[in-house]
Amino acid sequence: MQHRQIFAADFRTLCGLFALIILCSTFTVTFAAESEEFEARFRKLSNELRCPTCQGVSVKDSEAGFSNSIKDKIRELMKHKKSDKEIREYFIERYGEWILRAPPKQGFNLVLWILPGAGIVIGLLWVVFRSKSWVTNSQHEELAQLTPEEEQKLKEDLRRFEES
Numbered sequence: 001m002q003h004r005q006i007f008a009a010d011f012r013t014l015c016g017l018f019a020l021i022i023l024c025s026t027f028t029v030t031f032a033a034e035s036e037e038f039e040a041r042f043r044k045l046s047n048e049l050r051c052p053t054c055q056g057v058s059v060k061d062s063e064a065g066f067s068n069s070i071k072d073k074i075r076e077l078m079k080h081k082k083s084d085k086e087i088r089e090y091f092i093e094r095y096g097e098w099i100l101r102a103p104p105k106q107g108f109n110l111v112l113w114i115l116p117g118a119g120i121v122i123g124l125l126w127v128v129f130r131s132k133s134w135v136t137n138s139q140h141e142e143l144a145q146l147t148p149e150e151e152q153k154l155k156e157d158l159r160r161f162e163e164s
Contacts, residue, residue, distance in 0.1 A: 042071075042075060046060035047101070048088065048101055070091070088100070
């Protein structure tokens with residue numbers, strides 16, 4: 001009888017430990033998934049911000065002290081459940097729009113986004129129209145430079161061509 005009680009106690013202990021292990025592993029998997037999402041969001045946000053001390057480098061890629069403090073602030077704001085937009089606005093308030101690596105596509109900045117494409121299209125159209133005029137001008141110049149003998153021969157050739 002005592003042997004059964006010991007076995008039952010051991011079995012309950014084993015079941016409890018097994019349940020505890022499963023419970024801990026689900027928390028670990030959930031925490032790992034949340035931390036991966038957190039890190040992906042952190043990388044995205046830190047890549048959108050410009051390093052104030054380095055030229056042309058994102059906060060994510062910079063190891064400058066100023067960038068490290070910005071990274072810490074991004075993490076802090078993310079832990080306080082701030083949205084991406086709120087975090088961007090926080091840094092815009094502090095540093096101005098130049099802190100963003102890509103200017104927002106609104107207002108005057110929209111012109112900055114449109115100009116390069118428009119410039120390329122206008123340049124291609126210019127090249128096409130100029131090349132057509134160059135071709136026609138060069139053909140007229142060649143015809144204008146014929147000597148009277150060449151003109152006579154050309155007229156004879158054209159007449160023979162029309163007759164045949």
